Amino acid sequence: MATIRDALRLGRAQLHESPSPALDARLLLEHVTARDHAYLVAHDDEPMPDDQSAEYHRLLDRAAAHEPIPYIVGHAPFLDLDFIVSPDVLIPRPETEQLVEIAIRWARERGRVKVVDVGTGSGCIAVSLARHLPEAEVVAVDISARALAVAGENIARHVPGRVHLVQGDLLGAIAPGQDLIVANLPYIAGQEWPTLPIGVKSYEPALALFGGPDGLNLFRVMLPQAAERLNLGGLLLLEIGYQQGDAVTSLARTSFPEAKISVEADFSDLDRIVVIRP
Numbered sequence: 001m002a003t004i005r006d007a008l009r010l011g012r013a014q015l016h017e018s019p020s021p022a023l024d025a026r027l028l029l030e031h032v033t034a035r036d037h038a039y040l041v042a043h044d045d046e047p048m049p050d051d052q053s054a055e056y057h058r059l060l061d062r063a064a065a066h067e068p069i070p071y072i073v074g075h076a077p078f079l080d081l082d083f084i085v086s087p088d089v090l091i092p093r094p095e096t097e098q099l100v101e102i103a104i105r106w107a108r109e110r111g112r113v114k115v116v117d118v119g120t121g122s123g124c125i126a127v128s129l130a131r132h133l134p135e136a137e138v139v140a141v142d143i144s145a146r147a148l149a150v151a152g153e154n155i156a157r158h159v160p161g162r163v164h165l166v167q168g169d170l171l172g173a174i175a176p177g178q179d180l181i182v183a184n185l186p187y188i189a190g191q192e193w194p195t196l197p198i199g200v201k202s203y204e205p206a207l208a209l210f211g212g213p214d215g216l217n218l219f220r221v222m223l224p225q226a227a228e229r230l231n232l233g234g235l236l237l238l239e240i241g242y243q244q245g246d247a248v249t250s251l252a253r254t255s256f257p258e259a260k261i262s263v264e265a266d267f268s269d270l271d272r273i274v275v276i277r278p
């Protein structure tokens with residue numbers, strides 16, 4: 001009978017095409033055994049029951065076929081919380097954590113702010129904001145009812161009753177008078193499709209990824225809507241593709257001619273967030 005150590009070794013070998021084979025194998029094993037990392041390390045000479053071993057092999061086969069680990073295990077980390085995910089939502093990315101951090105720094109001293117998260121997906125941004133801004137009124141919008149169902153589960157789990165969900169097209173259903181609007185919209189250009197990792201293009205929802213031929217279609221629609229809804233002295237944060245800083249800044253300038261507009265780089269020093277202060 002294989003031990004936990006054998007299972008991890010076998011998993012690492014089978015997932016050698018992944019950028020993180022050891023981590024992936026460990027996450028699958030934690031899922032199958034319902035044990036945490038510390039337990040697996042401390043008991044790595046324990047034999048695995050046959051049923052768990054068989055399940056682990058099935059999951060390894062799925063991961064080896066490039067299915068993302070968060071979809072297999074059904075959850076993913078984002079900042080200090082764990083989020084339920086399904087193939088109906090984008091897997092939360094570490095780059096997006098920075099957008100939330102900027103938003104929290106800005107809103108923390110402002111008390112009862114009105115916040116909108118556009119394209120909420122799993123709800124990772126809206127939930128994190130509600131958790132760290134106890135007085136904020138948070139609304140989360142998505143066009144996808146299936147994504148909103150996942151967001152609803154995450155709200156119930158982490159911040160029950162704190163985030164109001166709206167099914168809508170960008171800011172169409174949102175009233176003026178907002179203090180903070182944040183959006184991680186689909187921004188991948190159609191021509192980038194061949195360059196995407198196979199796990200992204202085969203498993204993540206196209207509705208969450210693609211922003212038209214140049215990736216900017218949703219910004220073109222949302223920026224004028226935001227200009228009508230954001231209070232003077234408010235803040236608009238947009239996650240962008242690393243080559244879109246100039247283009248999104250110039251679109252933003254059209255809708256917000258008087259605003260202070262800047263682009264923040266991510267931890268890889270790539271343009272990632274456009275910051276608009278009307």
Ligand SMILES: C[S@@+](CC[C@H](N)C(=O)[O-])C[C@H]1O[C@@H](n2cnc3c(N)ncnc32)[C@H](O)[C@@H]1O
Binds near residue numbers: 092121142144
């Ligand atoms: C890139 S994902 C971001 C998900 C989540 N906010 C995150 O950061 O992980 C974009 C989301 O926008 C939603 N979306 C796409 N088009 C939309 C539209 N016209 N109006 C509202 N939401 C839209 C998609 O369903 C998807 O959930």
